[in-house]
Amino acid sequence: MHNPAAEIRVRSPAQRQWLRAGLAVLALVPFSAWAQQPAPQPLDTSIGLIYRPQPAPSSYDAEAAPEDEGLAGAKMGIADNNTTGRFTKQTYTLDDIALTDDKPDPVAAAKELVAKGIRYLVLALPADAVLAVSDAVKDTGTVVLNAGAPDDRLRGAECRANVFHILPSRAMLTDALAQYLTVMRWRKIFLIVGPTEADKAYADAVRNSARKFALKITAEKPWTFGPLAKARGDTPTRAEAMVFTRGLDYDMAIVADEEGDWGDYVPYRTVDPRPVGGTQALTPTTWSPVLETWGAAQAQNRFRRLAGRLMRPLDYQVWAAVRTVGEAVTAKKTNDPAVIAPYLVEPEFTLPAYKGVPLSFRPWDHQLRQAIIVVQPKALVSVAPEQGFLHQRTPLDTLGVDLPETTCKFK
Amino acid sequence: MSRRIVAGLSVVALGTWVALCGPAAAFTAYVTNEKGNSVSVIDSNTMAVTATWKVGRRPRGVTLSKDGKELFVCASDDDRIDVLDTSSGKVVRSLRSGPDPEQFILDASGNPLYVANEDDSQVTIIDIEKNKVLAEVPVGVEPEGMGLSPDGKVLVNTSETTNMAHFIDTKTFQVIDNVLVDARPRFAEFTADGKFLWVSAEVGGTVSVIDVAQRRVIKKITFKIPSVNDEAIQPVGIRITKDGSKAFVALGPANRVAVIDAKTYTVEKYLPVGQRVWQLAFTPDQKQLFTTNGTSNDVSVIDVASEKVVKSIPVGLLPWGVAISPN
Numbered sequence: 001m002h003n004p005a006a007e008i009r010v011r012s013p014a015q016r017q018w019l020r021a022g023l024a025v026l027a028l029v030p031f032s033a034w035a036q037q038p039a040p041q042p043l044d045t046s047i048g049l050i051y052r053p054q055p056a057p058s059s060y061d062a063e064a065a066p067e068d069e070g071l072a073g074a075k076m077g078i079a080d081n082n083t084t085g086r087f088t089k090q091t092y093t094l095d096d097i098a099l100t101d102d103k104p105d106p107v108a109a110a111k112e113l114v115a116k117g118i119r120y121l122v123l124a125l126p127a128d129a130v131l132a133v134s135d136a137v138k139d140t141g142t143v144v145l146n147a148g149a150p151d152d153r154l155r156g157a158e159c160r161a162n163v164f165h166i167l168p169s170r171a172m173l174t175d176a177l178a179q180y181l182t183v184m185r186w187r188k189i190f191l192i193v194g195p196t197e198a199d200k201a202y203a204d205a206v207r208n209s210a211r212k213f214a215l216k217i218t219a220e221k222p223w224t225f226g227p228l229a230k231a232r233g234d235t236p237t238r239a240e241a242m243v244f245t246r247g248l249d250y251d252m253a254i255v256a257d258e259e260g261d262w263g264d265y266v267p268y269r270t271v272d273p274r275p276v277g278g279t280q281a282l283t284p285t286t287w288s289p290v291l292e293t294w295g296a297a298q299a300q301n302r303f304r305r306l307a308g309r310l311m312r313p314l315d316y317q318v319w320a321a322v323r324t325v326g327e328a329v330t331a332k333k334t335n336d337p338a339v340i341a342p343y344l345v346e347p348e349f350t351l352p353a354y355k356g357v358p359l360s361f362r363p364w365d366h367q368l369r370q371a372i373i374v375v376q377p378k379a380l381v382s383v384a385p386e387q388g389f390l391h392q393r394t395p396l397d398t399l400g401v402d403l404p405e406t407t408c409k410f411k
Numbered sequence: 412m413s414r415r416i417v418a419g420l421s422v423v424a425l426g427t428w429v430a431l432c433g434p435a436a437a438f439t440a441y442v443t444n445e446k447g448n449s450v451s452v453i454d455s456n457t458m459a460v461t462a463t464w465k466v467g468r469r470p471r472g473v474t475l476s477k478d479g480k481e482l483f484v485c486a487s488d489d490d491r492i493d494v495l496d497t498s499s500g501k502v503v504r505s506l507r508s509g510p511d512p513e514q515f516i517l518d519a520s521g522n523p524l525y526v527a528n529e530d531d532s533q534v535t536i537i538d539i540e541k542n543k544v545l546a547e548v549p550v551g552v553e554p555e556g557m558g559l560s561p562d563g564k565v566l567v568n569t570s571e572t573t574n575m576a577h578f579i580d581t582k583t584f585q586v587i588d589n590v591l592v593d594a595r596p597r598f599a600e601f602t603a604d605g606k607f608l609w610v611s612a613e614v615g616g617t618v619s620v621i622d623v624a625q626r627r628v629i630k631k632i633t634f635k636i637p638s639v640n641d642e643a644i645q646p647v648g649i650r651i652t653k654d655g656s657k658a659f660v661a662l663g664p665a666n667r668v669a670v671i672d673a674k675t676y677t678v679e680k681y682l683p684v685g686q687r688v689w690q691l692a693f694t695p696d697q698k699q700l701f702t703t704n705g706t707s708n709d710v711s712v713i714d715v716a717s718e719k720v721v722k723s724i725p726v727g728l729l730p731w732g733v734a735i736s737p738n
Contacts (some may be wrong), residue, residue, distance in 0.1 A: 083532050083552045084573035087589040293593070295571060298553050301511070301530050330574075330591070352572065352594040352614040356664070357642035395640055 008328070012372055028038035040087045043221035045081075045335040046111035047097040048073045048323055051124035051148070053295040059278045061230075065312070069239065070124035070147070070308035071096055073315030076299075077322025079306070088330055094322075098126075107136045114140050119337045122321040124148035124314055134160040143344075145321035148314060151201060155365040155401060161192040164344060164366045166324065167286060167317040170205035172400035176284035176372035176384030177254070177277055178209035179398070183386050186251035190274070191220040192266065194257040202279060203254040219248040227261035229280075254278040281376060284384065288375040320353050320368070327351055356383070357396065365408040369396040438694045439497070439736040440701050441482055443470035444727030450484060451710075451726035452500070453701075455694050455735070458722045464500040466493045470512040471731045477521040479736040483539075483590070485526070486513040492526070492537075506542055509535040514732075516557040516566070518581070525566050525581075527554040532567050534577075536584060538573030546584035550577045558608060560623065569596035569610055576610050576619075578626060586617070588626045592619040597615075598690075600649040603727055611646035611660060618646050618660055620676065630676050632660075639665045648691040650700060652715070659700055659713070661688040668702055668711075670718050682720050684711035684728055692733040703730040 015287075018302060030239035050140075054065035066072075074094050081092040095118055096110040106129040110121055119142050123130050127149040134144045144163045150170045154163065168176075181187070189210060193203040202221075210217050210307065222253060225241050242312075245253070253270060255278040262282030289300065289310040303311040328340045343349055345366065350358035357370040362369055374382040385395040438455040448470060452462040467486025474483050475497070482495040485508065492515070494508040508515075518525070523545055526535045534557075540572035544659025549584060558567040559581075566579040569592070576599060578588040593615025599668040600609045601623070608621040620630040634644045645663030651673055652658075658671040667681040685704025688711070692701050700713040704723075709728060712722040 080552045080572055084570075084575070086549065087551065087573070087575055087577070087586070088591075202641075283642065298511075298529055298571075327574075350594050350615065352574075356614075356645070358594055358614045358616070394642065396642070 018131055021363070036215050041333075042091070043329070043333070043335060044091045044093065045120070045325065045329055046079065046093045046095055046116070046117040046118045047074070047322055048110075048121045049094060050099065050109045050113070050121065051096070051097040051131075051318075055198045066307075066309055068307065069312055070318045071098070072303070072309075073318035074322050076303055076306050076315075077319040077326070080319075080323060081326030084330060086337065088333075090326075090329060092322075092326060107132050110137055110142075111132055114142055116341070118141060119335070120145065120325045122147050122318055127151040130154060131158060131160070134163045138162060142258055143188050143325075143337045143341050145324060147317040147321045152205065152401065155367050156407040159365050160408060161294065161366075161410040162341070164324070164341075164361060164368070166321045167313075168370060168372055169367060170202055171208060172367075173368075174202070174205040174209040175399045176374055177282070178206075178213040178215055179384045179386040179389055180282075180374050180382050181215055181252060181283075182213045182230060183382070183388075186262050186275070187215050188218040188250045188252075190245070190248050190250035190253045192216050192223050192253060192255045192257075192278075193220065194255075194259070194262065196259060196281065198258040199256045199279075202258055206278070207257065218250050222287055223255075223257065223262055225262065225265075227259075228265040229257075229260065229262045237366060241265065242269055242271055245272070248272070250274060252277055255280055282374060282381060283376070284372050284374050285313050286320075286370070286372070287311060287313045288380070290371060290375060290378060290380055291354070291373055293380075294354050294356040300407040308404050320351065320359075322349055323353065324368075359396075362397070362403075364403050364406045365401065367400060369394065369399075371396065372399060436738075438696075439479075439498075440692065440694075441473055441475070441734050441736075442701075442703055442709070442726050442730050443484055443490055443732045444474045444708075444729060445469055445471055445705070445731040446729040447727030449727045450482070450495070450500075451730070453710065453724060453726075455699060455701075455712075458724055460724060460726060462472070462500055463727060464495060465475055466495070466502060467491060467505075472512065472527075473732040473734045474515060474517050474524075475734050475736055476517070477737070479738050483515065483517070483524065485515060485732075487511050487513055487529070488700065490704065492524070494539075497588075504542070506539060507544060508537065509533065509544070509547065510696045513555055514557045516559050519559065519561075519563040525557055525559070525568075527568055528557060529553050529571075532570070534566070534579065548577075548579055548584050548586060550579075550586065550644075551575050556597050556599040556610065558601050560601050561603060561605040565623070567599045567601075567608055567610075568597050570621070571595045571597065571613075573616075574612070576621065585723075590619075590621055590626050590628065592621075592628065592633070593617045597618065597647045598649050600651055602651055602655050603653045604655060609649050609651065611649055613645045613663060613682050614649055616641060616644050616669075618648065618649065621660065632671065632676050632678065634662060634665075634669055634678060636662075636665055636667060636681055636682075638698075641665070648702075649687045650691045650693055652697055661689055661691050663689065664706075666704075668700075668713065679719065682713060682718065684713070684720055685723060690732045692735045693737050694732055695737050701733045703733050705729045705731065 051070045057064045110133040122145045255263040267276040345363040389398040391397045440453040442451040450464045468488035472485035484493045492508040509528045512527040515526040525653045536546045549572025553571035556569035593612030595614035598611045618632040646671045648661035658673040660669040686706035702711045710724045
């Protein structure tokens with residue numbers, strides 16, 4: 001890109017004269033030695049991605065997870081890093097491994113990537129896999145970027161020094177929803193909890209958020225009617241499901257259904273006309289096709305051109321993980337993880353990620369601070385932190401586990 | 412000798428005449444309404460909307476031909492630039508801008524037009540008379556801000572996701588250098604002497620002042636407003652007075668325009684304007700500064716001499732850019 005002839009044009013007349021005199025010299029001396037800003041050294045950074053494609057749905061599902069969920073986000077992140085890299089002589093490549101029934105082991109996949117020299121691993125995997133991988137690569141200096149596990153324990157008692165959490169914890173998500181309820185003065189919550197461990201963890205997060213923001217859980221019931229949202233048409237259980245919401249005093253029903261089996265069955269079927277939120281209906285999340293502010297429209301368009309479909313939260317989270325590496329490598333001009341990992345928690349590191357505010361990592365648990373959008377399927381409803389929620393550091397720290405409460409101790 | 416005196420006298424006379432004629436000559440401000448798909452036309456004297464013109468979808472960047480007779484509007488979602496006749500308010504033709512044009516700047520000679528294609532990581536250079544693409548220059552991700560050196564020799568484009576100011580030679584259409592700035596650079600403005608380039612970083616919350624000869628950031632201006640979160644301070648539009656004394660920076664959702672001593676880089680005051688203020692434009696006499704306030708759907712008018720907001724004018728949905736006629 002450096003064109004000495006072009007560069008001469010923009011210099012002062014005095015310099016130009018000197019240059020004319022020195023043109024012969026210039027022809028001999030490499031241009032970069034002469035320029036004020038030394039030409040950057042070429043640098044190639046390989047980023048690994050381990051993910052598990054969702055199995056195809058057994059019957060028609062209008063919004064089934066696409067096979068390349070997450071992977072497509074990584075590809076966009078790599079493309080974005082390379083566009084920037086054109087000017088800094090940095091190149092980025094993606095090495096992805098899809099876990100399948102034949103090749104199910106995330107640790108083996110991680111070791112395979114690390115053996116190739118890869119030192120940045122983006123994981124779109126559940127919490128146990130994140131822990132297993134981070135422990136397995138601990139001694140290699142590899143930086144692990146968690147893009148798929150919202151579990152608070154990964155940011156708490158089971159935190160790891162080599163793991164950075166790109167997606168918000170459940171506590172951050174439910175705090176975002178709780179802030180919205182506070183703004184709306186909907187203080188009474190009816191909590192409906194699904195059967196899985198993830199559902200129970202989400203419900204725990206809701207209870208903690210309710211305490212934190214002085215909301216009241218006035219009723220709580222387990223969901224025992226099966227995956228009705230995935231059942232076809234109507235069923236006799238409908239009446240039963242309605243009865244189960246009868247005689248309760250609440251402003252909003254919060255559903256804890258991370259699998260998406262039944263949460264969408266609840267809105268408009270409660271006995272009393274009440275709004276529904278949580279894992280379905282009004283949802284705190286990282287991304288939605290309806291997000292268009294803060295430049296998000298450009299990212300949506302870029303993604304749709306690249307993947308031929310809409311961008312999903314996991315795509316966004318993997319994209320942000322890949323961009324985190326690109327942003328830090330650009331700033332530090334090295335891809336040495338021993339330089340990059342400590343830099344990520346410095347105040348100088350910020351990630352622009354279409355949230356209107358710079359995102360940064362919390363040093364105490366390596367969680368990416370971020371604004372959280374509260375959306376219904378067709379519209380952005382609100383953005384947390386809500387106005388008026390203040391914090392001495394940044395309002396972003398009103399979401400999730402703050403420094404005084406953290407149980408994370410990096411070893 | 413005597414001729415010079417006569418000439419001098421007539422300048423004095425002209426000055427007196429201008430002074431007697433009231434506050435300012437009447438200019439016309441054109442404001443693009445991103446969600447209104449329209450342009451609001453404002454009389455700078457009465458500070459009232461005189462017309463609303465229909466344009467293509469998602470109008471953002473806006474500028475005028477040198478003679479003020481043609482108005483250029485980026486119709487981002489229609490992948491074209493609409494050219495309006497300012498006497499009729501009608502779209503008379505469209506330019507082939509490349510995909511998703513967002514901001515542009517007209518060459519000092521009146522042609523060509525340099526366009527940032529936000530979705531396509533390139534700058535397109537268009538001959539506006541022949542409606543012909545002269546060059547496409549690859550730049551960083553989400554190119555947006557466009558600045559032109561006063562001598563017209565260097566074009567600067569900022570790319571929002573690459574976080575760089577790209578210096579482009581306007582003769583060869585080659586990128587000659589790149590300067591890294593803070594996150595999400597939105598706008599580039601040269602000082603009138605061409606020595607410095609100011610670049611705003613919306614997410615970084617700063618304005619970088621770049622020494623143009625050395626292509627090096629020599630100063631980062633930061634902002635602090637009591638009772639406003641640091642995250643809400645998001646610098647976008649920048650305008651610097653011709654005499655190089657003052658700079659005005661729009662601070663987005665902080666709903667303020669910062670007034671900066673452009674020599675010492677000291678922020679002197681924050682003027683409260685409408686909500687989510689992005690772009691700014693001076694009247695040619697530099698007596699007034701217009702701001703586009705996206706969320707409150709209005710335009711604030713700042714009296715430059717007194718540094719006071721004198722008027723708020725309701726316009727269309729989500730006002731984005733503003734250009735003011737030279738006459």
